[in-house]
Amino acid sequence: MDLRNIAIIAHVDHGKTTLVDAMLRQSGTFRENQQVAERVMDSNDLEKERGITILAKCTSVQWKNTRINIVDTPGHADFGGEVERILSMVDGVVVLVDAAEGPMPQTKFVTGKALALGLRPIVVINKVDRGDARPHQVHDEVFDLFAALDANDRQLDFPTLFAVGRDGWADDSLEGPRKDLSALFDLIVAHVPAPEHDLDAPFTMLATTLEADPYLGRVLTGRIHSGTVKLNQNVKSLARDGSLIEQFRIAKILAYRGIERTSLDVAEAGDIVALAGMTKTTVADTICATDVTEALHAQPIDPPTLAMTFSVNDSPLAGQEGDKVTSRVIGARLLREAESNVAIRIRETETKDAFEVAGRGELQLGVLIETMRREGFELSISRPRVLFKAGEASGERLEPIEEVFVDVDEEFSGVVVEKMSLRKAEMTGMRPSGGGKLRITFLAPSRGLIGYHGEFLTDTRGTGLMNRIFHGYAPYKGPIEGRRNGVLISNGAGETVAYALWYLEERGPLFLGAGVKVYEGMIIGEHSRGNDLEVNPLKGKQLTNIRTTSKDEAVRLTPPRRMSLEQAIAYIDDDELVEVTPKNIRLRKRLLDPNERKRASRQKESV
DSSP, X not given: OEEEEEEEEEOTTSSHHHHHHHHHHHTTSSOTTOOOOTTTTOOSHHHHHHTOOOSOEEEEEEETXXXXXXXXXXXXXXXXXXXXXXXXTOSEEEEEEETTTOSOHHXXXXXXXXXXXXXXEEEEEEOTTSTTOOHHHHHHHHHHHHHHTTOOHHHHSOOEEEEETTTTEEESSTTSOOOOSHHHHHHHHHHSOOOOOBTTSOOEEEEEEEEEETTTEEEEEEEEEESEEETTOEEEEEOTTSOEEEEEEOOEEEEEEBTEEEEOSEEETTOEEEEEOXXXXXXXXXXXXXXXXXXOOOOOOOOOOEEXXXXXXXXXXXXXXXXXXXXXXXXXXXXXXXXXXXXXXXXXXXXXXXXXXXXXXXXXXXXXXXXXXXXXXXXXXOOOEEOOXXXXXXXXXXXXXXXXXXXXXXXXXHHHHHHHHHTTOEEEEEEEEETTEEEEEEEEEHHHHTTHHHHHHHHTTTOOEEEEEEEEEEEOOOOXXXXXXXXXXXXXXXXXXXXXXXXXXXXXXXXXXXXXXXOTTEEEEEOSSSSOEEEOTTOOOOOOSOOOTTTTOOOOOOOOOOOOHHHHHHHOOTTEEEEEOSSOEEEEESSOSHHHHHHHHHHHHHO
C-alpha cells in the first residue's frame, strides 16, 4: 500500500482540528451513524474547553489505495517544543491559514522550521465563508511569508486550496462545487512524496513524542527510518551523542489506524508507530537494532524559561476539598508528568515538601496545575520566576527573551507601546495589517511578560491579539516595576459578612462575595494604595433599637473581581501564594501570621 506522512500546521483557532475531523469522516474512518465528539483530535477536557491543541496527535486515513498518516501539531508557542521533532517524521506539510486573519506568528514559527527541513507546503485558506474573508490577499501574504522565510523556488511554487473545514469542503478555486474534501486528498497524494526508506538496512527509529501509559509504561512514537521491527525483538537506544542508554525488548508495536491504535506484529520503514518496552529512553533518542552504532540526527529539547514552586497546601482550610494533599503524592504526580512531558523539569527543594517545576511558559504550567486540581490535588503555587543562565564567555547573567507579535486597533497602539517599554521591551517593527489595525513586534524579556496578557486585554478593550515565541538569551535588562497596589488581608477566620464587605469596598475592589470562608492572612481584595492593609470582613451589624429607613436599606455589593488560575498566578507578589483546590482558587500571604510578616519585611529591609 502507498503511504504519505503529513503534518498540519496552523495558528491557534484557524480550524486545524476541525478540518482533520472532516477528513476522518469523509475517508470512511467513521461509520455514517457513528457518534463522534466534535473536534475528536482534541481529546482531553482542557483542550476541548480552551479550544486549543496541547498535545501533538497522530491519526491516519485511507484514501483510495493510499494511507495518509496525519499529525495534528500544537499551534501554541508554549507547546512548540513538540513541533520541530514532529516535522522530522513527515514528508509534507499542509499550512492552514484563516481567510480573514492571514498568516499569524505561530504559523511563521512552525512554517519556518518546515521550510528549513526542505518540506514542500500545500496551502489551505480556511473559513472563506467569513464575512470579513479576504482569501486572495491572504494568498499573497502567505507567498510573502514563505519568501521572507527563505523558501526555495520549489517551495514557493505551492498549490493552494480554498476551504471551509466546518462544512467539510475544499476546492482549488472559490467558484468550485463545494461538495467534499476529495480535492485535498488527491492533492496530498499527488504533491507529497512517499517516504524514502531502506527496508534492507538495520532497524532505526527516532523517538519524537513520549507518553506514559498505565499498562504499557513509557510509549514512544516516531517514524521508522530504516529496516523493519518485530514484536519481542531485542533492540537498544542511543543518546544524541551515540552513547548507549539501555537495551530492551519491544513489548508492543502500535500503529495509528483512524483514531484507534491497533497492535502490529511487524512494522516497516516509513510508517509512524508507537513502541513500548523501554524504561529510560526518551524523546530525541534513537531506538535501533543492536548492531547499529550511530544515532540519528535529532533536534535538542528547548530549555525551560519559567519556574514555579508547587508546595503542600498548609492553609487552615487545607484538606477540606481535595483528597491528594501530601508531598509524597504531589511529588509522584509531578514525576509522572515529567516522564511524559519532555518540556517540564522537576526538582525537589531543600524543604522537602515543595517541588520546583520548570516549563516553557505560564500557559503550559497553568494547564498542568488545572489538570492536577481536577484530579483532586490541593497545592500552594508561588509566583513564576524566570530562569537565568550565565554567559559562556563573560559569565554575565543572561535572561530569556521572547519575540512578541501584537495586533491592535490604531487607537490602542500608544498605550501598548508605552506598557511594553516599561517592561523593558524593544520595538522591532510596526506596520499596518489592514482593517485599521497595526501589527507591532517587540523583543521582550520573559519576566516582563508575566501577568501582562490580562492587562493587555483590558487596555485594548478585548480586541487585541498577542502572540509570543522564544527568541533566545540576552544580557539582563535591569529591574522591572511590579504590581503597584497593595492587597486587603483578612485579620480573622470565619465567613464573610455582606455588611462588612460593603464598608470595605471603598478601600479597593474585592475578590470575593458574602458568605465565603476566609482565614487570617488570606487576600480578599486589592488595596487602592501601594501598601497592604489588614481588614475585618467578618464584622456584623450592631443591633440597636433605633429604626430608620436609611439605616435599614439592603446592602448592595459590587460584583467581586473573579480571577482565573493564570490571572491569579500572574497577580501575586513574591511574598504571596495561590492556594489551588478542586473547588476554589484563593490568594494568600506566604506567612499568615501578621507578626511574622512584619519580622520578615524588617529582615528584608536590613539586607
